[in-house]
Amino acid sequence: MKKILKAGQHVVGMDIGGTKMMAAVFDSDFNIVGVCKKKSKTKSRERSEDRIVKIIETAIEAAGSPKISGIGVGSPGPLDPDTGVIIDTPNLGWKNFPLAEMLRKRFGVPVVVDNDVNVGTYGEWCFGEISGCRHVVGIFPGTGIRGAVLIDKHLIRGSREVAGEIGHMTVEVGGPFCGCGKRGCLEAVASRIAISKEIAALAIREDAPFILEKCGTDLATIRSGVIAEAVAKGEKKVEDVVRRAAYYIGIAAGNLINILSPEVVVVGGGLVTAMPDLFMKEIRRGVADHAMPFLRKNVRILPATLGDNATVMGAAHMIATRIKSAPLKRKARAR
Amino acid sequence: MKKILKAGQHVVGMDIGGTKMMAAVFDSDFNIVGVCKKKSKTKSRERSEDRIVKIIETAIEAAGSPKISGIGVGSPGPLDPDTGVIIDTPNLGWKNFPLAEMLRKRFGVPVVVDNDVNVGTYGEWCFGEISGCRHVVGIFPGTGIRGAVLIDKHLIRGSREVAGEIGHMTVEVGGPFCGCGKRGCLEAVASRIAISKEIAALAIREDAPFILEKCGTDLATIRSGVIAEAVAKGEKKVEDVVRRAAYYIGIAAGNLINILSPEVVVVGGGLVTAMPDLFMKEIRRGVADHAMPFLRKNVRILPATLGDNATVMGAAHMIATRIKSAPLKRKARAR
Numbered sequence: 001m002k003k004i005l006k007a008g009q010h011v012v013g014m015d016i017g018g019t020k021m022m023a024a025v026f027d028s029d030f031n032i033v034g035v036c037k038k039k040s041k042t043k044s045r046e047r048s049e050d051r052i053v054k055i056i057e058t059a060i061e062a063a064g065s066p067k068i069s070g071i072g073v074g075s076p077g078p079l080d081p082d083t084g085v086i087i088d089t090p091n092l093g094w095k096n097f098p099l100a101e102m103l104r105k106r107f108g109v110p111v112v113v114d115n116d117v118n119v120g121t122y123g124e125w126c127f128g129e130i131s132g133c134r135h136v137v138g139i140f141p142g143t144g145i146r147g148a149v150l151i152d153k154h155l156i157r158g159s160r161e162v163a164g165e166i167g168h169m170t171v172e173v174g175g176p177f178c179g180c181g182k183r184g185c186l187e188a189v190a191s192r193i194a195i196s197k198e199i200a201a202l203a204i205r206e207d208a209p210f211i212l213e214k215c216g217t218d219l220a221t222i223r224s225g226v227i228a229e230a231v232a233k234g235e236k237k238v239e240d241v242v243r244r245a246a247y248y249i250g251i252a253a254g255n256l257i258n259i260l261s262p263e264v265v266v267v268g269g270g271l272v273t274a275m276p277d278l279f280m281k282e283i284r285r286g287v288a289d290h291a292m293p294f295l296r297k298n299v300r301i302l303p304a305t306l307g308d309n310a311t312v313m314g315a316a317h318m319i320a321t322r323i324k325s326a327p328l329k330r331k332a333r334a335r
Numbered sequence: 336m337k338k339i340l341k342a343g344q345h346v347v348g349m350d351i352g353g354t355k356m357m358a359a360v361f362d363s364d365f366n367i368v369g370v371c372k373k374k375s376k377t378k379s380r381e382r383s384e385d386r387i388v389k390i391i392e393t394a395i396e397a398a399g400s401p402k403i404s405g406i407g408v409g410s411p412g413p414l415d416p417d418t419g420v421i422i423d424t425p426n427l428g429w430k431n432f433p434l435a436e437m438l439r440k441r442f443g444v445p446v447v448v449d450n451d452v453n454v455g456t457y458g459e460w461c462f463g464e465i466s467g468c469r470h471v472v473g474i475f476p477g478t479g480i481r482g483a484v485l486i487d488k489h490l491i492r493g494s495r496e497v498a499g500e501i502g503h504m505t506v507e508v509g510g511p512f513c514g515c516g517k518r519g520c521l522e523a524v525a526s527r528i529a530i531s532k533e534i535a536a537l538a539i540r541e542d543a544p545f546i547l548e549k550c551g552t553d554l555a556t557i558r559s560g561v562i563a564e565a566v567a568k569g570e571k572k573v574e575d576v577v578r579r580a581a582y583y584i585g586i587a588a589g590n591l592i593n594i595l596s597p598e599v600v601v602v603g604g605g606l607v608t609a610m611p612d613l614f615m616k617e618i619r620r621g622v623a624d625h626a627m628p629f630l631r632k633n634v635r636i637l638p639a640t641l642g643d644n645a646t647v648m649g650a651a652h653m654i655a656t657r658i659k660s661a662p663l664k665r666k667a668r669a670r
Contacts, residue, residue, distance in 0.1 A: 078629065135494045149594070151491055158486075158596020159470050160630055165593040170586050170625045172508065180627055251505050256594070258500040259484070261493020290505045292515055294413065295495055 003028070004320045010066040011323070012056055013316030015116065015308075016040070016075040018091035018143065023056045024312040025063035030127070030320075032309070034063025045094055052099075053106050070110045070323045071103055072315030074119030078162050084113035112319045116311055117164065118155050120304070121148035123314025124266050128305045135262040138304075139166055140269040141249055144179065145187040149260060167191065169252050186252045190245040192271055196222040198241040199230075207237050228274035239278070242271075246279045250286015250301075257291040257299055268304030276303050338363070339655045345401040346658070347391055348651030350451065350643075351375070351410040353426035353478065358391045359647040360398035365462070365655075367644070369398025380429055387434075388441050405445045405658045406438055407650030409454030413497050419448035447654045451646055452499065453490050455639070456483035458649025459601050463640045470597040473639075474501055475604040476584055479514065480522040484595060502526065504587050521587045525580040527606055531557040533576040534565075542572050563609035574613070577606075581614045585621015585636075592626040592634055603639030611638050 005011065005028035015022045018040060025034035036058035038051070060068060078087045084100020100111040114122075121138030124130055136150040147166030149156045156163050167187035168180055175184025176194070188194055196219045202208035204217045210230045215221040230238040253265045265287070272279045284301050291299070304310060340346065340363035350357045353375060360369035371393035373386070395403060413422045419435020435446040449457075456473030459465055471485040482501030484491045491498050502522035503515055510519025511529065523529055531554045537543035539552045545565045550556040565573040588600045600622070607614045619636050626634070639645055 147594070151486055151493075156486055156595065158630075159598040159634070160596045160632070162630060163594065163596035165627055165630060168593045168627050169590045170506070173506065173583075173586060182625060182627075248508075251508060255504045255590070258503045259482075259498065259591070259594070260491065261495045261498035263494040290517060292500055292503050292517075295493075295497065295500060297495070299494070 004317070004324050005069070009069045010063065011069055011316045011319050012059065012071040013312035013314070013319075014052070014056060014071060014073040015119075015311035015315065016052065016073060016092070017116070018076060018089075021052065021055055022308065022312055023059040024309070024316070025059050025066065025068070026313075026316040026320075027066075030313065030316060032312075033066075034059045034061070036062060040092060045097060048092060048094070049102055052103070056103075056107070068107060068109055070112070070319035071107060072119070072317070072319030072322075073099065073103070073111065073113045074116040074311040074315045075099060075113055077115045079113060079115060080161055081112075081114045081118075081157065082161065084111060086113075110319065110323055112315075112322050114155075114315075114318060115146070115148075115162075115164070117146040118148045119314040119318065120268060120310040121150065121266065121314070122155060122318060123310035123312075124268070124304050124306055125150060125314075126317045127313050128266070128310070129302055130264045130266050130300075133263045135260065135264075137166075137253065137256045137260060137262045137265045139249060139253060139265065139267050140304075141167075141191055141245075141267070141271050142269040143192050145191050145249075147256075149256075149262075151260070166252060166256065169255065171248055171251055186248060190248040190252075192224060193219065195227065195241055195245045195271070199227065199238055202237050202241070208235050210235050211238060224270040224274040227271075231275060231278065242275060242278060243282045245271075246282030247286040250283040250288075251290045252286075253283060253301065254287045254290030254296070257287065257295050261295055262299065264300045264302060266302050266304050268310065272303050273307060279303075339652070339659050340404070344404045345398065346404055346651045346654050347394065347406040348647035348649070348654075349387070349391060349406060349408040350454075350646035350650065351387065351408060351427070352451070353411060353424075356387065356390050357643065357647055358394040359644070359651070360394050360401065360403070361648075361651040361655075362401075365648065365651060367647075368401075369394045369396070371397060375427060380432055383427060383429070384437055387438070391438075391442070403442060403444055405447070405654040406442060407454070407652070407654030407657075408434065408438070408446065408448045409451040409646040409650045410434060410448055412450045414448060414450060415496055416447075416449045416453075416492065417496065419446060421448075445654065445658055447650075447657050449490075449650075449653065450481070450483075450497075450499070452481040453483045454649040454653065455603060455645040456485065456601065456649070457490060457653060458645035458647075459603070459639050459641055460485060460649075461652045462648050463601070463645070464637055465599045465601050465635075468598045470595065470599075472501075472588065472591045472595060472597045472600045474584060474588060474600065474602050475639075476502075476526055476580075476602070476606050477604040478527050480526050480584075482591075484591075484597075486595070501587060501591065504590065506583055506586055521583060525583040525587075527559060528554065530562065530576055530580050530606070534562065534573055537572050537576070543570050545570050546573060559605040559609035562606075566610060566613065577610060577613060578617045580606075581617035582621040585618040585623075586625045587621075588618060588636065589622045589625030589631070592622065592630050596630055597634065599635045599637060601637050601639050603645060607638050608642060614638075
């Protein structure tokens, strides 16, 4: 990898999730030299400000308190990557939260904030198996489904700075209700919540005894890990639900291959981590059935390889690149 | 518009269609100064070579035989824009046809060849109402449906040089059979052939008396013009078929807005030209129902404005830009 940071320089990569937060300090070779991970917990903005700052401080201490040259953050959106303002994050209770400005004031360094899936895909692209590809589609099915698109090695943002809402591609016209208010979105058919919903219905009909015993019929408790366990225990109808969801992600991936002709589609997130073989097999089947033969030829459909570290690594690389490209214009550009 | 050609320079724009071909000569201000239009007719490669050359020669004569500096061509694909080889065009009976090389030899000037919908969208972007937009999606429903995507003012081509197969986005899983071998593609639901197929079925059931009288039940005769006529005459069920097709194009446009966040979606082709109000209204309704509210805000959904001239104008501008950017590397770059 080309050297971006000067010897001795350090940057922080931060991953803000709806359920957990993680900060990591990187040396100039992008080795992690200090880390701090905590539950997100609080829903008040003031307390989450303090919590974020504390997590970063703890990671810096764990790294032996080096001088920090910048902070990169991946956060749920929608957000404005130009200003680093989080527009709306229901899970964290943030509205128009100037995250970049807050961190810049607290730490006195340049800060870059981008959407978590953009940052995660970028991390995979910088450090993972897809490193160096020109055209990449990233799909991250979790509680919701978001995606990211790299064209000619650049993340696309579109006119509203928020391109990549792959989860809201309509895959079933008039289909199930989606959190966005529409119907039949990929997210309404294939997200963890969509899967849990079907599995809870199986449980209440006593068609998924393992789930019923472990989780009852509460959607909130039917998470990726327990779903994977049920599949491993031979709960056939649970497996069918997972297969169908993954197949639909394959349909969406096929659509994206037809439209964008990427070299690689990378799929990450909790569901894929919990059931990589089953999930990737069905995604590939969905692609095979729905991408044009001459377009899908040689396209690799890969699971993400960096796991939980993708976002902190992508965020660190983003701020490092920013510092390098505009050392004299820090304040203007790296807001 | 910024001056690209030198005063006195002329270029040719050529539109090769499955049913008609057109060449136009442009002066340095991109005024058309000579034109020739003919049916495509022949299916043999040798005869179509001669026909294309003849059409260009006739257009140059009509312009008063100026010296030509280059030729731009929009052709059905798939094709390789780097080499100007047409890979396969069933309608014209071409397979691995080195179109650019042939024209370069015959006329001794640089030639650029690109996909007709790329060139048409590019023409609209250079000269039409969407001129100057950063992020554009073009959709051209006709016999088939193809699209084009401009991101940051550049046509995207993807890893296989053939991105933009918007017509093969799956909009109805397991839906009607498509020419590509898949099922439920937008093209299988909303192209002119998909519409004609439904209308022929109406006719055979005597639910479309005007169509039955004018065309019988032959798909080949049920073309955009006569469909528009039937709608104007109050053939309600024909109108419903058209509405549904246009609505599905709106669904696809909504998906593209969610993924790419363009400023504008431009829709061209024979169906839109024949029924602009009906078609655009239903497309906009499909977008409203399927694009995310914060992404569709301020996105303009517009009919193409250059009609038949979009491709020749786009092709002329493409070759002009190519000549200007690489005057010393003509042979290497403008193959």
